[in-house]
Amino acid sequence: MSDLTADAVATEHPGASPAGGNPTAPGGGRTVASAVPRSLVDRLAAGVTATAEPSVVETVAPLTGERLAGLPQSTPADVEVAFQLARRAQAAWAALPVRRRAAVLLRFHDLLLKRQDEALDLVQAETGKARLHAFEEVLAVAMAARHYGRAAQGYLKDRRRGGALPVLTHTVEARRPKGVIGHISPWNYPLELCVGDLLPAFVAGNAVVNKPDTQTALTGLWARELLIEAGLPADLWQVVIGDGPVIGPAVVEHADYVSFTGSTRTGREVAQRAAARLVGASLELGGKNAMLVLSDADVDAAAAGAVRACFSSAGQLCISIERLLVHRSVADRFLERFVSRTRALRLGGGLAYGADMGSLVSARQLDTTARHVEEAVKAGATVLTGGRARPDLGPYFYEPTVLDGVTPEMAVCGEETFGPVVSVYRFDTEEEAVSAANSTPYGLNSSVWTRDLRRGRAVAARLRTGTVNVNEAYAAAYGSVAAPMGGMGDSGLGRRHGADGILRFTEAQTIATQRLMPIAPSFGLDDEQFAAVLTGGLRALKALRFK
């Protein structure tokens, strides 16, 4: 078992980062116990809605396997209390002008950037990811805070719409908050998928009852404290934690809208429960994302991009790439560069910048990763690099792995691994590549590499995924917070970011005011005359190009 003070260890050789980044020597010098002391855990745990004497579940720091925190577990009765408290706080919050609510997000933005080291320590301690990958969460949350802080008024303002009868009907579309959002989030991006997704819900006037994964609850609790410091009323964000299959359904049971991020299997269950109650749900689910390297790609850039695409957060990223589709004419050149960059990745567990990849989060993730690779190898796949666990670095480290010769009957071909494993496939025509990329029930993210940007966008338009990145792995589309992000097919329903990302937390309300005459026979017209007048009116409206 490694010590957290240990430097990052290159799988092959150290030096400049193969992902194209930080060339400095990795290091740390701080332990999880010093970065996340008992006093901090106790303070944050007090933010959980749980009965006076709750049962306590212990979490483990994935980097070392040492005990991290004891966290109080909520009961279904606590969930009910959380909804009552949230509901009470929501009415006053919704009555504030949007500008006042947006100001909280903008203050939060500044506080987060200032105190990002605290967030980075917690994310690393709870997930085991490299600091650079933890920083991506800070980046994503800050971008969402700025965007919704600045744009919420525009998204939420009343809009004049064409009335039933021009001049006579004055019609406005308004947006009302849903009420209390039930938000269920996974462990892999505990800052972004918790607070990042909640910012638009809050600014739209909602309260939230949030069930984070127990493993990563501290990060969300820390973000909650920071948002309260920025001006959010404390009761507006309730946190409940506990066993997913018990506490998750209790949250869905009381919510006015459900926002869920997690696996497709759980997402289906959540959707069914929400549907039975006739409440809406957005579902951000799994993927089996493909990257296409076209014949005219800049092979060096694509190789560096593929490293980011496949191994960020050790592949435990819903939008990371698990299938590399490479044009046969550039496959050898691409693979030589990609494999050598992958081999040079520095694995490490220091609470500092420098390592290129950290640990997996748990024994479960390690088992799935190892099983996918072992089964594939037994069935004839070749390991181009990686393919083994690294218990010398920490209990859940696994080397970044590139597989060749993967065939459809292997689990790694079609199932989401959610680990640092990518399979390489060669293609001859663009048609073949597009059809291979689309040959999965998932449809989350994809990436296309070409020197011809117009061609890249044309190929992108044919891919059945909610986001497509041209000449980038995932950060270009995910970071475009003004545009929607989410999945097609088994990858989900609904979108975060942009207009969709905030309007999902609202109900549309149409207020139409009728003036001067009713929409019914009047002024002495009988029914037939009224119908004739309106028929003429309809013809005139079309001729005048009314919409």
Ligand code: NAD
């Ligand atoms: P998971 O579905 O096991 O758990 C997600 C959350 O749901 C956790 O908080 C869990 O406790 C809770 N939960 C478990 N059972 C539940 C139930 N019956 N009812 C309600 N809630 C329940 O997923 P995971 O393993 O934590 O996360 C990894 C998965 O999430 C991967 O498939 C990944 O692709 C996906 N993911 C998707 C996105 C996206 O934006 N599309 C982002 C991150 C992760």
